[in-house]
Every structure is written in C-alpha cells, then in structure tokens.
Amino acid sequence: MVVCSIESDVCEQERLSCRARKLLNQEIEFISNPCFGDPNAESDILKNCDIGSHQAPFDENRSAASSGSSTTISRLCNAEVLSAEEERVLFRRLNYLKFKANQHRSQLDPEWVTENELDLIEQLLHQAELVRDEILRRNMRLIVSIVKKCTTTGVSFDELFSDGCLTLLKAIDKFDYSRGFRFSTYAYHAISNYAYRKIANRRKERAKYKQLPPERSMEEAGAVKNPLMGTATWDELSELLNESIHTLDEREQLIVKSRFALGKHRKILTFQKLADQLGISKERVRQLEQRAVAKLRTVAEGTRLELIRDLVCE
Secondary structure, eight states: OOOHHHHHHHHHHHHHHHHHHHHHHHHOOOOOGGGGSSSHHHHHSSSSTTTTTOOOHHHHHHHHGGGGGHHHHHHHSSOOOOOOOHHHHHHHHHHHHHHHHHOOOOOOOOOOHHHHHHHHHHHHHHHHHHHHHHHHHHHHHHOOOOOHOOOOOOOHHHHHHHHHHHEEEEEEOOOOOGGGGOHHHHHHHHHHHHHHHHHHHHHHHHHHHHSOOOTHHHHOOOOEEETTSSSSHHHHHHHHHHHHHHGOOOHHHHHHHHHHTOOSSEEEEOOHHHHHHHTTTTTHHHHHHHHHHHHHHHTTTTTTGGGHHHHOOO
C-alpha cells in the first residue's frame, strides 16, 4: 500500500510539473502600467469582472460569418460600439490580468508546484481571454464595415473577415490604452492596411498567373494521371470537374487543373513547381488546393458531381 501511495504521488507531481512547464513555455504578451503596482489595483481593476462569460467564442463568430449573408452580418453587428471609457476599462483589465498571471508564473518551480498555484494562473489567463473576446465582439461592426468595402472578385468576404478578426486580435495584444488614443482608430488602420496589402498581393499573383504560358503546367509535370483509375472513370471525372471549375478563382483553377491533370495534357504538376510559378510557399499551394476542393465538394452536393469526392479520395 505504501508503494502504491508513493507511485501515485510521483505521478501526480509529474502531471503538475507538465502543466507548469506548459505555462512556462506559453508567451504572455501584455502592456504594463505603473498603476498595476498600486495596493488597491486588484480590487479596483477586477471589480465586477464577469465580462464575456456569456458570449460566443471567437471561432464561433468567425465561422458564423462564412456565409456572408445579410442576416449573419446583421447579427455580428448587434453589439454596441465601445465608448472611450469602456475601452480604457477593458484594456486595463485585460493587461492587468495578464500582468498578474505573468507575475505568479515567474515564481513557479516545475519540480515543486501545487495545483492551486497552477489553477490561479490558468484562471487569470482564462479571464483575460474572456475580456479579449469581449473587445473583439464589440468591434465586429468595425471589421465588417472595412471588409465590405474591400471585398473584390479575387478576395472573398469570408477570407477578409477571418483575416480581419486575426488582425484585430493582434492589435488588441499590442494596444497601449494609457496613451489616450482610441482603439477603434488604431484597429481601423491595422485592419485596412492588412486588407489592402492582401488585395494588392492577390492582384500581383493573378497578373503572374495570366503571364504563364497556356497549359504550361500540364506539359512540365513528370507524373501521369491517377494510375488507380480506369480511363473511363478518369475522363468522366475530368469532364465533371471542368463543368464546375468556373466556381473557382483563376489561381484555384490553375492549381486544380495542374493537380488533377485537367486540360489537353494529362500530367500532374507538383506542389513545388506550382509554388515556384505562383511565387508562394509550397504549403500555401496545398492550402489553396484544399480550399478549392472544398468549394467543388459544395457544388457537388446532391448532383452527379459527387463523383468528384472519389477523385479527391484516390
């Protein structure tokens, strides 16, 4: 019994040590302020700290906007815009919670740590995340207003909205409320600049795509059409894909045609060759292929284009 008890204690300590190391490896980014050292700072800053506890998580808000419908956009814009005082209160609370979490974390010893110490740090970080999500929720209207102006045929609302949310989260972490500027102004410039850069880069990519020789990707690849498919099946799938390919943008069309050997030449282009042609990373080509396939799957729902699923799986 004594041996079992000792083993149990060792396992528990190892579990706590693992949690402690995870916290020590986690980056806690915050903007410090002299008022955080005041004796009454905690009671003053954290009073009535229940913001965000009943709001939808960030990922739910982002996925809800994927349809881009007017109803969805209206729902995202329901939250009231933060006043200057509300901004100050929320940002002071956000940074103080991270400050306290970092303060407690600096005293951790992974080999001699208690569960209460870890629970306290994790709870402070969780409360900080709720405050951050509240700031995000109250600025949804700003993101949507910028994205609606910037959406083009080459960059979708969903793509810009998702990027806008991520840009806003980064802006939240870097904003210094003590300087007296409004966060909405700071965030507006951050989101707008990112959106305009993305559109400009996309236009450059499209221009580069248009300069490629016709069917060049089909001629340069060394691989042949899928050897696991019969010729008749391959021809049928190629035909079906060609029927729905217009739903993709020009860059996605190039990637799908190159990856699935559509067109006059039945050869497959590698991710690396496509990356070199488009001037992007190999991983980005892979992501774009996955996005294009997802669009084709949506088009395929309930039609004979469902055969496309078989093409993707083989």
